[in-house]
Amino acid sequence: MRTVMREKLCALQDLRKWVWSGMFLAVGGGPLRITPMALLREVLRSGVRDLDLLVTPTGGLGVDMLIGAGVARSVEFAQIVLDxxxxxxxxxxxxxxxxxxxxxxxxxxxxxGLQAAAMGIPFIPVRGLIGSDYLRVRPEFKVVQDPYSGEEIVVVPPLAPDLALIHAIKGDRYGNLLLERTEDDQLLIRAAKRVVASVEELVEPEELRRSPEGVWVPSLYVDAIIPLPYGAHPTDCRGYYPIDEDHIREYLEASQSPEAFQEYLERYVYRAADHETYLEVIGSKATPA
Known part of the structure; x- marks a missing residue:
């Protein structure tokens, strides 16, 4: 019997049914690389708060914006920088x-931890933590005895976000995705309970299969797909546009005071009530590479 794939196309405003206050929310991409910025701006517009955030494993502009807007209560990370x-x-x-x-x-x-969640196992061993302060500040990291060698090793629990937000290069209406060649977002997609992806370009399934670049992710891992050209701006989307360095400098300047940052949010998030309005506000600043 032939299986008919279900279309998973959504509008940006539909993201609101996937988010709630107090949720465990993962943000894909890197510090200034293909971050789902349009999705994160919609998270702010939705009014949710007390978010427990996760980056994979290095975060940057997107998660910093959520923290600055006062909607985060915790963040799980290896590093958060702006490169x-x-x-x-x-x-x-x-x-x-x-x-x-x-x-x-x-x-x-x-x-x-993401790998453990993706595999559905209760913990996973990790080398390199014994003797470090991680065992002091992360009590959920446990030292156990390797049943085969008798040596001590640290195990960590699974990380299974309620929702992962990512931005992909291409996708089709069924939710199949083409990612940049990075294992991090691919692993996050398999670990998360739900995945919403914005895509730079919506294409037909046949074109997606023929595409020589990137990593193909099947639709079974994706719950919703939202076509959003320039959806990673002001971070980059390689092959489409570079980092908007002027906008990053504007963000940093605005971040020097609460009042200036609130005006930044008003201009680019709240008064720009949708992605189309945001693109009008930035004008020619988002230009192809």
């Missing part, structure tokens, strides 16, 4: 002030 632009200002400020619960990881520990 060549320096520290992530809101993350650093709130972490230093003790207003944000920070769950620090090594990159291998965080990715291993």
């Amino acid at each position: 060549e632009f320096g520290m992530a200002p809101h993350f650093r400020r709130q972490a230093e002030a003790g207003r944000l619960r920070c769950k620090d990881h090594t990159c291998p520990a965080l990715l291993s």
Whole structure:
């Protein structure tokens, strides 16, 4: 019997039915690389709060914006930076002030936690943690005896976000995706309970299968797909547009005071009530590479 695939196309506003206050929300992409910025702006418009955030394993502009907007209560990470632009200002400020619960990881520990969730297992061993302060600050990391060698090894619990948000290069109406060649988002997609993906370009399934670049992700892992050209702006989407360096500098300038950052959010998030309006606001700043 032939299986008919279900279409999973959604509008940006439909994201609101997937988010709620207090949820465990994962943000795909990197510090300034193919981050689902349009989806994150819609998260802010939805009014949800007290989010427990996860990055995979290095976050940047997107998660910093959520922290600066006051909607995050914790963040699980290996590193949060803005690459060549320096520290992530809101993350650093709130972490230093003790207003944000920070769950620090090594990159291998965080990715291993995602792997455990993807495999449906209760824990997974990770080398390199014995003798470190991670065992002091992360009590859920446990030291156990390897039943084969008798050596001690650390195990970490699975990381299964309620929802993962990612931005993909291409996708079709059924939810099949083409990602950049990175294992991190691919692993996150398999670990999360639900996945909503924005895509730079909506294509037919046949074109997606023929595409020589990227990593193909089947639709069974994806719950909704939202076509959003420039959906990663001001981070990059390789092959489509580079990092908008001027906008990053504007973000950093606005982040120097609460009043200036609130005006930044008003201009680019709240008064720009949808993605089309956001594109009108940035105008020619989002241009193809």
